[in-house]
């Protein structure tokens with residue numbers, strides 16, 4: 125469904141992606157992982173048509189992204205971005221309704237069915253109770269779920285999620301990832317999600333793609349990709365990988381950075397007990 129071939133991109137003289145080949149099949153949930161700055165968001169933005177590659181192509185269901193209008197792209201894919209356009213005074217409901225814009229009729233109006241879809245997206249993502257609240261007044265985690273509601277309201281067959289669990293507490297992280305999986309299952313969605321937590325990627329994704337040095341460094345099912353070697357070569361971390369029977373997925377114990385410059389932190393003596401008054 126998403127086919128990326130020979131994709132190259134850089135900002136100014138700096139090459140960030142240097143020949144990416146990647147396919148995300150219909151109905152797959154793929155996690156994109158890699159160190160800070162390796163180009164994960166950039167790749168997502170290229171697939172969303174928000175950036176233009178120097179070389180290579182992105183195809184959605186075989187159609188070159190470059191030949192699609194913005195509206196056609198938005199009907200095919202929804203993106204959860206890390207930032208929401210700050211529109212002062214906008215409420216949650218007003219923002220989530222914007223997810224319906226690509227489906228507007230010839231007069232550019234949204235109808236009752238669109239309201240129903242927006243309400244359902246807010247219910248699913250657990251933000252319905254704050255529908256009337258102004259966005260600026262929400263916490264980081266609440267905003268993150270509103271971003272997801274906006275993407276869900278778009279009802280596009282492809283979901284691109286840039287760190288969908290950012291700012292969320294542990295319970296909401298699990299809820300959001302479980303929701304993404306349920307949506308994938310019930311609506312037959314294709315999902316590509318940037319995830320920082322390898323354990324989350326291992327547990328919730330069908331496949332993990334690791335980026336390093338502008339290329340795909342590993343691509344496969346979690347059991348094959350999440351290894352001690354991956355921790356060392358891609359993340360520069362010494363760690364152990366065990367099989368978590370309960371979740372039937374690899375689980376990482378991260379020990380310390382391998383790079384001498386960032387060697388294991390030397391902790392000072394732990395201070396316990398009540399504070400001593402001067």
Ligand SMILES: Nc1ncnc2c1ncn2[C@@H]1O[C@H](COP(=O)(O)OP(=O)(O)OP(=O)(O)O)[C@@H](O)[C@H]1O
Nearest residue numbers: 135136140158159160161162163164165166167318
């Ligand atoms: N608009 C921009 N102009 C110049 N350089 C940029 C721009 N956006 C990103 N970069 C640089 O491109 C590289 C890749 O950035 P990108 O945001 O894609 O990385 P990432 O893997 O998503 O990182 P993180 O895990 O920290 O979110 C980084 O070195 C970043 O500084």
